[in-house]
Amino acid sequence: MSGHSHRTPDGFAAQAREALGDRTLTQAMRRVTDLFAERRAAALETVPDWQELRQQARAIKLHTLARLDHYLAQFAGAAAKNGAIVHWAEDAAAACRIVGELAQVHRATRLVKSKSMATEEIHLNAALAAAGTEPVETDLGEWIIQLAGEMPSHIIVPAIHKTRQQISELFVDKLGVAPSDEPTVLAAEARERLRQHFAEADMGISGVNFGVAETGTILVLENEGNARMTTTLPKVHVAVMGIEKVIPRFADLEVFLRLLPRSGTGQHLTSYQSLLTGPDVGVPGRAGQGPRELHLVLLDNGRANIAVDETMRETLACIRCGACLNACPVYQSVGGHAYGAVYPGPIGAILTPQLQGMHQAAALPFASSLCGACKDVCPVQIDIPSLLLELRKRAVEGEAPGAAPAKRAAFEALTWKLWAWFVRSPGRYRFAAAMARLGDKLPLVKRLLPPMRAWASSRALPRLAKRPFRAGHKDGGS
Amino acid sequence: MPAPRPSRDVALFATCLGDQLFPGVVEATVTVLERAGCAVRFDPRQTCCGQPAFNSGYWREARQVARHFLDVFERADAVVAPSGSCVAMLHRFPQLFADEPDVAARAAALAHKTFELSSFLVRELGVTDLGARFDARVGWHDACHGLRELGVRDEPRTLLAAVQGLELVELRTRESCCGFGGTFSVKLPEVSTAMLDHKLDEVMEAPIDVLAAIDGSCLMQLHGRLERRGARVRTMHLAEVLASR
């Protein structure tokens, strides 16, 4: 499989069909999402106050988002006081430019990077590659994806769609190593190569899981130790942080640290938690620890608009744990690439249309059966089904910024208008039902109506009852 | 059979699907409610709750239909429907009428007294044994909206446990969505069917004769595919099981 850059959010239907045709992919998705869901369930059993924790986390996030300006200013001030250099990036282009210039100024040619969705969102690697300094991904999964020239298909398990066999073939092809599908052999091979990159790197790029306003501290969570090295070995560390990642107090971290790893991978805690408070400023006794320069790139890229939209604001409460992906029957069936965007699954279906605009992603809010499994597992209780419904309305009513009424919409809108006209009056409803009964006798009608055809492509069509229930209850009693 | 039965006036909401496609389910609902001591009334002015348009993003159209629903049912003591999904829609009326607080308030009051059948029987009436007999092994499908929006999980099981001759078989995929999702089922038929097959792969191997649920829409989806796959498992609504003797 190649780069898939042709995939788009609005291409969901075709991309989902393509995914469903790939048995290796669908089986891998099922297996892995089932596994993560099981681990999550097991990890939850050890936390009796799980629901309270979720409520606390939600409250902290919503409180912060309602006063985002205030907490961001506090965070930036505290970070600057610690010696970090804070940059504000209004959009993806600005963020990429800032990081690119930093690489240039420091004559950094060997860049290492740890896993970060914000940098995926702004396509940082592509931008830096264009300038001749593509960073090396150091998270094993991300590194595999980078080798393969693909996009991650899960927000915490980027190579979730790849089987061991496929990874082995990739290594043979790109690294010229002997074939092996032993995970330990593959991992050792990767570690060997990555160690070399760390030793030589002159700049490290990371994301941020949480930024603490009162202390200016950032927290980076991971399991392989690669983010620890990325953020401490090179002399310059650049952290790209979505502005919604800020939380008020250091003590708030406790709540999120208990929720996030359990929700995501089913771990009680990730193997590494790196708390970074400013660069190495030569304090006696602490000199030589960490980078000489720490840059924080605070990324808006559409977030500020979401924060002021009271109905949609809770989208930004997401802590990117990935639980909603693992729980989603659509995601489980088609995987992440079908969503044609950096953020897949339920969170992607609400986030992508808001970040990229409804004109590019109106299909995604409809890529859901509204089963609600996402809401059930979300550690910050984001009401994803309600937000999907709101976005559907905006897609239809053209309320969303940049929304153009879709082409199919004219006919569809007329259909719903007629439907409502018939159904809001008992007389017309009876009449329409009688007409439908006539139509039901004509096989041709069923073959011609697109929804009927779509249904019948895999399922026996239901028949209208000979007599509706109401026919026996004209008197109003029973 | 437990003797004293509380008497309740119940306005029956047949749901448009029940009315037009599954009148047998609605008849069974009436039977069950009457056995539980209710006086059941069917107002023929009723049509639909508006959910199809609401879920498709056509809120203006949904509001027109929802308003009619309000007019018809507002004065009832209690409204009962053989569906979790339609009742859950009532709880979405405040979202639908967010710009009209007075209508939203009326809707919230109505939602408060509108019940899915099994939760009405168990939670409201405290009835668990309807004196039913049904000799079959039954697999249960936890329909999404009932389960996650109304919290209906134990009520149907409590009722089924009292049915003589019935053996309830718990499925591993009992809480997996059947893939219906309204227009989702015809807009993304392949995805819908993939979700459905995931569930049916287990159903078809399971030692069950009947797959049952509280929602006609799920059953329509499940039945349509079971028939296409040539399965011998039948689908039944909870009301039909409970009305059996």
Ligand code: SF4
């Ligand atoms: S929406 Fe909730 S469940 Fe999904 S990734 Fe974000 S925090 Fe996790």
